[in-house]
Amino acid sequence: MYKHMIVPLDGSAWAEAILPLVVQLSRYMRARVTLLHIIEQNAPQKIHGERHLTTAAEAVVYLEQVKEKFFPFSIEVRAHVHETAVDDVAPSIVAHGAEFDGDLIAICTHGRGGLPRFIFGSLAQQVLNLGRKPVLMLYPGKLEKPEKFDPLNILVPLDGNPEHEQGFHVALQLAQIGSASLHLVMVVHTISTLPGEQTASAIRLPSTVNTMLEIHQALGLYYLQGLIRSANETGIKITMEARRGDPARVIVKAARRAGSNLIVMATHGKTSTESFWFGSLTPKVARRSHIPLLLVPVGERSNTGRDEQQGGK
Numbered sequence: 001m002y003k004h005m006i007v008p009l010d011g012s013a014w015a016e017a018i019l020p021l022v023v024q025l026s027r028y029m030r031a032r033v034t035l036l037h038i039i040e041q042n043a044p045q046k047i048h049g050e051r052h053l054t055t056a057a058e059a060v061v062y063l064e065q066v067k068e069k070f071f072p073f074s075i076e077v078r079a080h081v082h083e084t085a086v087d088d089v090a091p092s093i094v095a096h097g098a099e100f101d102g103d104l105i106a107i108c109t110h111g112r113g114g115l116p117r118f119i120f121g122s123l124a125q126q127v128l129n130l131g132r133k134p135v136l137m138l139y140p141g142k143l144e145k146p147e148k149f150d151p152l153n154i155l156v157p158l159d160g161n162p163e164h165e166q167g168f169h170v171a172l173q174l175a176q177i178g179s180a181s182l183h184l185v186m187v188v189h190t191i192s193t194l195p196g197e198q199t200a201s202a203i204r205l206p207s208t209v210n211t212m213l214e215i216h217q218a219l220g221l222y223y224l225q226g227l228i229r230s231a232n233e234t235g236i237k238i239t240m241e242a243r244r245g246d247p248a249r250v251i252v253k254a255a256r257r258a259g260s261n262l263i264v265m266a267t268h269g270k271t272s273t274e275s276f277w278f279g280s281l282t283p284k285v286a287r288r289s290h291i292p293l294l295l296v297p298v299g300e301r302s303n304t305g306r307d308e309q310q311g312g313k
Contacts, residue, residue: 001029001173002134006102008036008093008123011053011062017140018108019070021262021292025106025136028178032076034100035063038092041085056083090126097133106136109286128267128295134170138292153181155260157251157285160186160223163298167266170296172231174264181237183258184227186220187247188213217242248284255291264294 007022009015026033037059046052053059063079071077080100086092097105109124128135154171158164168184175182189195191202191210202209220242228238239258243250255263265282286293 001031001177002104003029003031004100004102004104005031005033005136006036006093006097006100006105006133007033008038008089008105008107008127009053009063009066010037011051011059014140015108016066016070018106018136018138018292019066021136021138022106023070023072023075024178025174026075028174031104032078033071034096034102035066035077035079036082036093036096037063037080038082038089038096039085040089041087043085056081090123091130093123093127094131094133097131102133104134104136105131106138108138108140128297132297134294134296136292136294137286139286139290153183153258153260153262155183155185155251155255155258155263155291157247157263157265157281158184158186158224158227160220163268164266165227166296166298167264167294168227170294171262171264172234172236174262174294175236176234180262181239183254183260184224184238184240185251185254186217186224186240186242187250188217188220188242188244189247190244193246213244217244247281248288251281251285252288252291255289260291262292262294263289264296266298267295268298 002025005022005026007018022033025031037053039054039056039059043054044052045054053062059081060079063081067077067079080096082092082096093105093107096102105127107124107127124135124137127133128137154175156168156171158168168182171182174180189198190213191199191206194202194209198209221240224240224242228240231238241254243254251263254260263285265285267282282293282295
């Protein structure tokens with residue numbers, strides 16, 4: 001599993017909101033943590049009215065304070081300040097992740113600029129795009145103080161694409177480590193929620209299209225049952241549902257019903273509009289839920305439950 005978490009911080013309480021989650025996951029995974037600050041060229045004094053670190057000296061003091069405030073002695077924590085000012089912070093975060101051999105980057109997203117820029121224009125999205133590391137992302141919303149994170153249930157959205165099962169295998173291992181349960185959800189569109197180009201066909205042949213969507217829902221249940229059977233030997237409690245509707249809305253509702261406090265999703269890490277899974281669904285889920293998202297790049301083969309399971313046979 002993940003052994004080294006990289007946590008970029010800018011000095012704001014907003015960015016610190018992810019720290020309780022980092023503490024809990026680092027305990028479960030017995031991972032070490034590197035708190036990171038990158039000095040930015042012409043850095044603003046404040047971001048959204050909050051403190052922003054602008055000098056190496058204050059960053060060093062701040063990171064040490066964070067270390068003492070949030071982390072118990074049992075967790076190995078290192079603080080690092082990149083003192084050479086950079087124009088673009090995201091590539092530097094990715095570079096430090098590689099240099100320090102980090103295998104998970106944990107970061108809050110401010111979500112500024114509205115939905116189109118919610119993830120695509122955010123630092124978190126840039127980090128995900130530029131690197132191949134999984135990104136643990138949190139949009140705190142109106143959260144002012146960090147809350148305790150106690151993982152009870154992990155939600156895994158799936159669409160039947162084998163590539164996206166990467167999220168299932170990562171969630172399965174997290175559940176094994178943290179004694180959590182899983183809830184799998186597959187969402188099939190209704191005619192009214194189909195993407196634009198498919199709506200035209202649905203209008204011409206509504207009965208046929210609706211029948212096809214019902215079949216997809218039934219196949220989805222069968223698919224999820226197969227995944228659960230494949231994980232029987234783990235002893236993890238896994239529930240599931242296949243529903244109809246707008247995927248992002250249904251996923252968020254499912255997470256609330258299941259009491260999920262972590263959503264694990266595989267992603268292609270692309271900004272292209274054809275990348276439905278990431279290009280549309282992920283930011284909508286993140287925007288609505290405020291539940292932490294663990295985004296696992298498709299093709300990221302290391303440190304997953306599947307790999308360890310296969311390696312153990």
